[in-house]
Amino acid sequence: MKRLVYADNAATTPLSPRVLEAMLPYLREAYGNPSSLYALGQEAKEAVEQSRAAVAQCLGAQPNEIYFTSGGSESDNWAVKGTAHLLAKKGKKHLITTKFEHHAVLHAMAALEKEGFSVTYLDVHENGVVLPEELEQALREDTALVSVMYANNEIGTIQPIAEIGAVCKRHGVLFHTDAVQAVGNLTIDVKAQNIDMLSLSAHKFHGPKGVGALYLRRGIPLANLIDGGAQERGRRAGTENVAGIVGLGAAIQEACGDMAARAARLTAMRDRLIDGVLKIERSRLNGDRARRLPGNANFCFEGIEGESLLLMLDASGIAASSGSACTSGSLDPSHVLLAIGLPHAVAHGSLRISLSGQNTEEDVDFLLEKLPPIVARLRAMSPLWEDIVNGKSIS
Numbered sequence: 001m002k003r004l005v006y007a008d009n010a011a012t013t014p015l016s017p018r019v020l021e022a023m024l025p026y027l028r029e030a031y032g033n034p035s036s037l038y039a040l041g042q043e044a045k046e047a048v049e050q051s052r053a054a055v056a057q058c059l060g061a062q063p064n065e066i067y068f069t070s071g072g073s074e075s076d077n078w079a080v081k082g083t084a085h086l087l088a089k090k091g092k093k094h095l096i097t098t099k100f101e102h103h104a105v106l107h108a109m110a111a112l113e114k115e116g117f118s119v120t121y122l123d124v125h126e127n128g129v130v131l132p133e134e135l136e137q138a139l140r141e142d143t144a145l146v147s148v149m150y151a152n153n154e155i156g157t158i159q160p161i162a163e164i165g166a167v168c169k170r171h172g173v174l175f176h177t178d179a180v181q182a183v184g185n186l187t188i189d190v191k192a193q194n195i196d197m198l199s200l201s202a203h204k205f206h207g208p209k210g211v212g213a214l215y216l217r218r219g220i221p222l223a224n225l226i227d228g229g230a231q232e233r234g235r236r237a238g239t240e241n242v243a244g245i246v247g248l249g250a251a252i253q254e255a256c257g258d259m260a261a262r263a264a265r266l267t268a269m270r271d272r273l274i275d276g277v278l279k280i281e282r283s284r285l286n287g288d289r290a291r292r293l294p295g296n297a298n299f300c301f302e303g304i305e306g307e308s309l310l311l312m313l314d315a316s317g318i319a320a321s322s323g324s325a326c327t328s329g330s331l332d333p334s335h336v337l338l339a340i341g342l343p344h345a346v347a348h349g350s351l352r353i354s355l356s357g358q359n360t361e362e363d364v365d366f367l368l369e370k371l372p373p374i375v376a377r378l379r380a381m382s383p384l385w386e387d388i389v390n391g392k393s394i395s
């Protein structure tokens, strides 16, 4: 069989075999509805509550602060729109976020702008990190919510979440963080970090797709996004995705259980990869070198189109990404790379390699063997490349 190195774990991760095993009974014999009072229903309810406890434990939260959703996008929409719609009634119609959030937050914000809310988009600077003092300056009397992602999905940079949480607390403003890329990779303690709301998604840490959670600090008011039955204590209607929730619980236990050792191993692999790739002439690493997710490396190669690079890597048995999975397929430059100040011409040509605990040193060897000759071949075919090496910069 042809070798495949899967290096796109920021887009999604392979399901852990143990997670699949944990889920199977709930797709087969234990199919009850958790709202049913007979034993079959109560068995399903019990499994959902065990997962809730596992999620809470990983975040330093209480189980009754965890609400299951259909994934990261729903959790983000719920936190942002639910807060905005409730606090607008108190005259608070200003929101703060950053220029490089996931589209689930950015497009939720854009929808609110159309409804008459005003939104401040903070800069993330060249290294891809938000400055808490700039956030503090952006706060207004009518600010309802601050939403800053924990770690960026394209360039992997980690934000000063505890400092941001402290600023929000000092000013009495609610703080939401999209932690979809952080869970299982970085230590999270919602109480110590003053996080009021946090989004996570199972398929980013070897769980199933289509299931996630929102942590909502006890006592925080939030308008419902999905109305209907009384599931999730009346705050998120719909019959529970029992097998998915069981998978989420098993995956978060696995991911948080051996996080420190895995992060150390991944960081060493990532750094070896970065050192090797930066030997390619006219290449650069995007985002801060040290303050980044253990498995994330994001590069630009002058004179190279991201899309052609991906196709050639695919033909060599490497699955990676250009920009984010949501935007590849379109020729738009990445909003994240534009936010850190890269010119349009360069922002087209990025390569994101994202490793997970299932990757090996041999995978890194394979990437370092295949990538440089592909870059060289594409440059040899590029009409721009000669201009670049002769000093006629394209950007």
Ligand SMILES: *Cc1c(COP(=O)(O)O)cnc(C)c1O
Pocket (backbone or CB within 6 Å): 010, 011, 070, 071, 072, 073, 074, 076, 102, 104, 149, 151, 152, 153, 178, 179, 180, 181, 201, 202, 204, 210, 211, 212
């Ligand atoms: C993947 C991702 C999302 C969306 O999560 P889904 O479960 O796929 O809806 C949101 N935010 C970030 C940072 C992500 O990486």
